[in-house]
Amino acid sequence: MNANQLYQSLVSAFQQGNYSQVLNTVDNIQNQIGSIYEFEFLFGLCALKSNLLGSACKHLQNALDQKPNDPQAIFHLALTLNQSGQLLNAQKVAAGLDNTSKANLQLKIIIAQKICDFDEALRYIDCLLKLAPKDEFALRSKATIYRQFGQPQSAQSCADYLTTSSVANTLLKSGIAFDQSDFATAEKELLKGLNEFSDTPVLHETLNQLYWNTDNKQAFMSSFNNVTSNSKELLFAKVKSLILSKQWQQAEEQLSGLKHTFKNDPTFIHLEAVVLSQNNNWSKASPLFEQAALLAPNNQRFLIDLAICHIMDNDFNKAEHFLDKAHRIDPSNQELWAYLGFVWQQTNQQKFDWLYGKGDLIDAQLLATPNGYGSLDAYLADLKDYLKSIHISSNTPLDQSVRNGTQTTGNLIYYQHPLIKKFKHVMEQRVQNYINKLPNDPNHPTRIKLGRDFCFSGSWSVLLKDQGHHSNHVHPMGWISGPTYIDIPDQIKPSDPEMSGWVKFGETSLAHPLNKVSKSICPEPGVSVLFPSFMWHGTFPISGQNAERLTISLDVEPLA
Incomplete structure (x- = not known):
């Protein structure tokens, strides 16, 4: 031949x-x-x-x-x-493609959006719309970027041209309505989508998050309850929503009704174990987590949860064994490093010190005064007024760490408002200075993900009220995280023995007797605190009837 x-x-x-x-x-x-x-x-x-x-x-x-x-x-x-994930290289190679092909332009748009280069993405979108004025990918991408910019009316003008019935279009249109505080239209769009795509879990989940965020608890879970489908994905999504809303008994009842059909399904077994663990029934949860991990050995979530079971049983060697397995699947997952840190804190001080450093990985610095302002206080006063105007939810987010507070949607730092642009400018230098001081060790989790550049993969404002706080958490897919304090009530002060409203580090989300706070910082207006996303952090509840604590938090991701 x-x-x-x-x-x-x-x-x-x-x-x-x-x-x-x-x-x-x-x-x-x-x-x-x-x-x-x-x-x-x-x-x-x-x-x-x-x-x-x-x-x-x-x-x-x-x-x-x-x-x-x-x-x-x-x-x-x-x-x-x-x-x-080699996005900068992808962008460089894709630059060699001409702009006369829809496929070429779509790829360039996708890459530009991933690296948060929204101006470049818009240029390619406009090229694509010249080739195909009704191209729905281009219109949807443009509307999505305008949402990122905090310009819902411009997003709406693009979405109005979307005529195809699809899940993506439904989610976009409902999201734009939500951004404009038009919750009735957001609900209407989702219900209309469910009439056509009733078996689509994300539509049910989004609708129920809408009900939760707008304090319409009576309607919460109603879409799930009205469906007779036997879709596994939909049935499991219902259980997950019950778990998120901490309705443990209802979740357990739902699982009990599904057991005959899905008793050998690893996701079903894992959900059973999650409900048991949330009721602190670790002895019954442990064999189920182990069974799920055996059935799906490459599922990192299952391995991490199995490790947690052994942590709760004080079997730290077994916990480390399963965390090592999870590490081999994806070493960049920050949650596994968080639990490794807790395990090493009990068993190997040298490894714990290597992971957490000498305290310098938690870095609190006063923000630079943006151009055009004579003082940082004057800028923060203007920023405070703007941020309060965009807190449109009336209830605590369903799937976030916030308790008794509200959180903005979208990627706040890319809003095109002049005050946010100034914030982004000073934070870029702030983050770069922090990155320059990271450990010079290629095996350290902060270096595993290090790239040639970075982007703000997430950014949001949180407004905490009386008894408001963040539950202890990490950012599993993050790299560097941290809040900047915009407005602080008088109740938050360095002399407070109760540390009301302070940020705390080291204490996990587990009800474990060895849990302890390793460091606390008293917030001050204009102070930005940065730390690796694997570090456990939360806040002590704020005390005070009229107390409000306003922050901008962010996640930073490296660009390879």
């Missing part, structure tokens, strides 16, 4: 979905005929289809070396880099 015949046979295997058959020939072909564009490109496609992203990048780069300007090789290499 000559090279051409061999190539055609591999193309046939590719077309039939036999990707492993093609990839099994790589070594023989490269040894016999070397690196040839057609073969390398085919290998790259097969690796991409098989989710072997590292191998796909290698073969597609080899193909591009053979044909440096080949648009197909450029496109698929950029696509692979995007999927593997």
Whole structure:
């Protein structure tokens, strides 16, 4: 068989979905005929289809070396880099694609949005809309960016052109209505979507979050209760919503009714264990968590929860064993480092000190005064008024750490309001200064994720009221996190022995007898506190009938 015949046979295997058959020939072909564009490109496609992203990048780069300007090789290499999280490299490669193709522009838009380069994304969106004025991907992307900018009316003007019935369009339109405090329209859009996509869990979850956030508790869970579908995903979503709202008895009853059908399903078993653990019935939860982890050994959530069971049983060696397994699946997950830190605090002081440093990883600094202001206090006074105007929810978020307070939606730091732009500008330098002081150890979790740049992957304002606080938590998919204090009530002061409203570190979310606070900081107006996302943190409740504590919190993600 000559090279051409061999190539055609591999193309046939590719077309039939036999990707492993093609990839099994790589070594023989490269040894016999070397690196040839057609073969390398085919290998790259097969690796991409098989989710072997590292191998796909290698073969597609080899193909591009053979044909440096080949648009197909450029496109698929950029696509692979995007999927593997190498976003800056993906952006650089994608820049070699022209803007005359919908597929090229869509890929450029996706990458730009992921790295939060929204101005670039808008430029590509406008190019796409010139090619296809009614393209719904472009319209939806533009509306989403305007939501990020805190411009719901501009988002609405884009969404008005979306005519297709889809889950994505439903979620976007309801979200825009929510941003404008039009809760009735937000509900109407979600109910209309559920009429057509009744088995879609995210629509039910979003509707019930709307009811919860607007204090419409009577309607909460009603959409789930009105559905007769036997969809596993939908039934499990109902249980998860009951768990989030701490309705343990109802969750247990729902699971009891599903046991006959799903008794061997790892997700069902895990949900059973979660309900038991939330009732502190760890002895019954433990074997269920173990059974779920055995059935789904690559599920990191199951392994972490199994480790928690052993922590609660004071079997720290077993806990570390399962956390090590979770680490092998995804070492960047901050939650596993948080629990490792607690385990090491009890068993290995040297490892604990390595993880937490000498206290310098928690960094509190006064924010720089933004340009155009004579003092930081004057800026904070203006920022306070603006932030209070955008706290539109009336209830504590269902799925966040806030207790007796409200939280804004969207990615606040990218709002186009002049006051937020000034905040973003000073925070960029603040974060960069913090990054420059991170441990110089490639194995430390703060260095595992270190990239050439960073973006603000999440940002929101929290308004805590009397007895308001944050429950102890970490940011599992974060890297660097922290609040900036905008307005502080008189009740929060350094001399307070109760530490009302103070931020605390080290105490986990577990009701464990060895739990303890390792450090507390008294908030001050204008102070920004940054720390690794794996650090346990929460707040002591604020005391005072009219007390309000206003912050902007954020998550920072590296860009590779």
